[in-house]
Amino acid sequence: MNDQAYPADVPPSVPPAPVRPAGAAKLPLEKPTSPVLRPRAEVQHLSFHYGAHQALKDISIPVADCQVTALIGPSGCGKSTFLRCFNRMHDLQQDTRYEGAIVLHPENINLVGRDVDPIEVRMRIGMVFQKPNPFPTSIFENVAYGLRLRGIRNRAILAEEVEQALRGAALWEEVGSRLQQSAMALSGGQMQRLCIARALATKPEILLFDEPTSALDPIATAKIEELISTLREKVTVLIVTHNMQQAARISDYTAFMYLGELIEFDEAAKIFTNPSKKATEDYITGRYG
Amino acid sequence: MENADLSHHIVSRFNADLEQLRSNVLQMGGLVEAQLKLALRALLEGDSAAGDEVVRAEYEVNSMQVSIDDECSRILATRAPAASDLRLVVAIIKTVTDLERIGDEAEKVGYIGSHHASMERPADHYRVMRHLGRVVQEIVRDALDAFARLDAKTALEVAKRDRLIDEEYDAAQRQCITFMIEDPRSIRHAIDMLWIARALERIGDHAKNICEYVIYTVYGRDVRHVSMGDVERHIHSLSEPQSLGSAAPAAD
Numbered sequence: 001m002n003d004q005a006y007p008a009d010v011p012p013s014v015p016p017a018p019v020r021p022a023g024a025a026k027l028p029l030e031k032p033t034s035p036v037l038r039p040r041a042e043v044q045h046l047s048f049h050y051g052a053h054q055a056l057k058d059i060s061i062p063v064a065d066c067q068v069t070a071l072i073g074p075s076g077c078g079k080s081t082f083l084r085c086f087n088r089m090h091d092l093q094q095d096t097r098y099e100g101a102i103v104l105h106p107e108n109i110n111l112v113g114r115d116v117d118p119i120e121v122r123m124r125i126g127m128v129f130q131k132p133n134p135f136p137t138s139i140f141e142n143v144a145y146g147l148r149l150r151g152i153r154n155r156a157i158l159a160e161e162v163e164q165a166l167r168g169a170a171l172w173e174e175v176g177s178r179l180q181q182s183a184m185a186l187s188g189g190q191m192q193r194l195c196i197a198r199a200l201a202t203k204p205e206i207l208l209f210d211e212p213t214s215a216l217d218p219i220a221t222a223k224i225e226e227l228i229s230t231l232r233e234k235v236t237v238l239i240v241t242h243n244m245q246q247a248a249r250i251s252d253y254t255a256f257m258y259l260g261e262l263i264e265f266d267e268a269a270k271i272f273t274n275p276s277k278k279a280t281e282d283y284i285t286g287r288y289g
Numbered sequence: 290m291e292n293a294d295l296s297h298h299i300v301s302r303f304n305a306d307l308e309q310l311r312s313n314v315l316q317m318g319g320l321v322e323a324q325l326k327l328a329l330r331a332l333l334e335g336d337s338a339a340g341d342e343v344v345r346a347e348y349e350v351n352s353m354q355v356s357i358d359d360e361c362s363r364i365l366a367t368r369a370p371a372a373s374d375l376r377l378v379v380a381i382i383k384t385v386t387d388l389e390r391i392g393d394e395a396e397k398v399g400y401i402g403s404h405h406a407s408m409e410r411p412a413d414h415y416r417v418m419r420h421l422g423r424v425v426q427e428i429v430r431d432a433l434d435a436f437a438r439l440d441a442k443t444a445l446e447v448a449k450r451d452r453l454i455d456e457e458y459d460a461a462q463r464q465c466i467t468f469m470i471e472d473p474r475s476i477r478h479a480i481d482m483l484w485i486a487r488a489l490e491r492i493g494d495h496a497k498n499i500c501e502y503v504i505y506t507v508y509g510r511d512v513r514h515v516s517m518g519d520v521e522r523h524i525h526s527l528s529e530p531q532s533l534g535s536a537a538p539a540a541d
Contacts, residue, residue: 014466017459026516029523245369272371274509284371287297 034267036253038105040065040206040236041086045100046112048081048090055081058100059262061255063206065105068228068237070251070268072244074283078260079240083208086111086238087125088118104205123150126199130211132191134183134198139166139175142183142194146202161201168234169197170227189220196227200235207231209239213246225250244284248272256280303368307377310360311437314381314388317353318433320346321392325429325492328395329422332402332485335410340403343396350392354385376509377439380502384436387495391429394488394495401481411475414468414482417461418489424454425489425496432496435503444503445524447496449517454493461486 039062048056055078063069071079081090088111090096098112104124111121123146134142143162152158162179166172171193175186183194192212199207209228213221228237228250241247247254247268254271256264256279264271264280275281296304324346331340361382364370370378428450435444465479465486504512504520508527512520 014463014470017462026519027514029510029512029515029519244371248371273375275372281372282297285374286299286303 033270036062036064036067038065039063040105041111042103042105043100044103046082046085046102047099048078048085049097049099050093051095055260056085057260059257060100061262061265063236063238064253065236066232066234067252068232068239068250069253069255070247071238071240071255071257072242072247072283073257073263075242076259077257079257080210081260082257083127083210083238083240086206086208087122087127088112089127091118123202124204125206125208126202126204127208127210128192128195128199128212131215132188132195134186134191134194136182136184138180139183139186139194140179143197143201146198150202162197165197165201166194168200168231169193170223170230171197187220189216189223192216192220192224193227196224196231200231204235206236206238209237209241211240211242214242221246244272256283258283300368303374306360306364306368307374310357310364310378310381313353313357313360314384315433315437317350317357317385317388318436320350320353321388321395322426322429322433324350324392324395324399325426328399328402329426330402331399331406333415333419333422335402335406337403337406340399340406343399347392347396350389354389357385358382373506373509376506380506384499384502387498391492391495394492397488398485401485405478405481408478411468411478414465414475414478417457417464418482418485421454421457421461421486421489424457425492428454428493428496432499432503435500439503439507441504441507441524444500444507445517445520448500448504451493451497454490458486458490 041063043059043061043063046056046059047054059082061069071082073079084090085098086102090098101113102111103109104111109116111125135145140162143165144158147158147161152161163172163176166175171190174190175181175194183191186194192215196207196212212228213224216224225246228239231237232252239247239251251268254266254268255262256271256275256277258279264275264277266276270276271280272284275284281287296308298304298307324343327339327346328343330336331343361378364378368374428447431443431447431450435441435447462483465483468479468482469476498513501512504510504524508524510520510523
């Protein structure tokens with residue numbers, strides 16, 4: 001068989017096939033990315049020590065304004081420690097030390113600076129914990145607590161602010177008619193939303209969530225996730241979660257930490273479909289190291 | 290990371306699921322490859338029994354497509370795969386569609402072949418098809434090979450070869466036109482040859498698609514409708530990612 005013979009058989013009278021125009025544009029290989037353009041806060045070379053133990057090692061990430069940033073990583077990787085730096089929770093413990101800075105924009109305050117009052121920081125950076133921890137008082141007093149601390153005494157203003165915070169936490173419809181009842185009578189999911197309302201009442205700039213749904217059932221979890229997605233319109237959210245699907249669902253940016261180091265920080269969609277680092281890949285796909 | 294790693298999940302059932310899925314795709318690929326081989330035998334050797342066999346094999350290929358898609362849905366629902374696992378499942382959902390279509394095209398070649406078995410079969414009409422058929426068989430085999438090993442570099446080489454098939458297809462068309470000019474009584478037969486050339490060319494395109502899914506699985510880049518030159522430069526620019534053991538300072 002002579003493979004090369006046949007083109008020679010074609011007489012010149014046979015017109016060639018129409019040529020496809022070469023200009024048909026190709027798509028770009030690189031997808032457009034959205035880097036954090038206007039960070040609300042910037043973590044700069046943050047290290048943290050519990051006595052002689054260094055729990056965080058030189059971490060730098062931007063925290064995008066009015067977006068959700070999730071921190072993921074195996075237990076003991078330092079993600080809760082990292083989160084707690086933002087509102088100086090570690091100051092309550094002895095023999096701890098911060099290095100580096102967490103700069104809050106636009107005033108450029110260093111949240112972990114020695115000269116910055118931790119009480120003032122906590123007024124501006126709210127926190128919600130793993131287990132709902134309402135005060136053993138009425139629903140109203142739980143939310144009004146932070147406002148009273150700020151010196152607000154006017155009943156009308158308090159009532160207005162409490163309602164706003166409860167609406168913000170998607171709880172008003174359920175408890176609006178029984179504000180004087182004990183907060184301890186609420187369900188777990190409601191208690192957690194009450195804690196979110198309590199944190200929202202002081203109009204924080206950043207809201208920290210430390211595994212807010214790990215003690216809740218799927219429905220309550222879905223409500224909290226939905227709430228976090230709406231909160232994003234007003235407040236910057238930083239969340240620690242062990243649930244990878246949750247991080248994938250609700251976060252805009254995701255940071256993966258391992259042994260006190262930041263391994264990868266990127267858009268959530270990128271981290272969960274095509275992470276750059278093998279370590280991130282191994283963790284989110286559930287592989288051994 | 291030239292070859293994706295399907296094992297080492299903490300949940301060993303997940304390893305087993307993915308391995309099973311991949312081996313089912315390879316089995317389906319094997320069936321389709323055999324179908325193409327039979328179809329070309331029916332055509333080139335006038336073997337009508339082989340042509341009938343191709344048509345019968347279609348049933349099995351179709352049922353494999355459905356069962357693999359089912360399995361993918363189940364894995365998506367129950368395991369919520371991420372990163373390379375997710376890309377593998379997505380790539381498989383697409384790959385089985387292309388495999389099934391290769392089967393369809395082979396079926397066309399097969400039944401035209403068996404239809405011609407009892408007719409006069411001018412030898413020069415088959416010369417071009419023999420050549421085109423061989424090139425197409427090679428590209429399908431190599432694409433499946435790249436998929437089996439999740440070898441993106443091979444996949445890129447194979448995808449680039451699709452251009453050759455397009456050139457062969459053009460030559461085949463011109464050859465058929467020549468036969469029609471030379472002898473108008475051969476027009477019916479030459480038109481059938483054109484259909485066959487078209488089917489073979491489409492098979493090449495589907496094989497190229499499979500190669501693109503392999504590159505997507507391994508590198509996480511969707512290379513459809515992207516210039517192959519860009520893809521090649523990107524692949525060469527990549528360095529080896531780190532493993533969990535050697536956690537390095539963060540980039541970005």
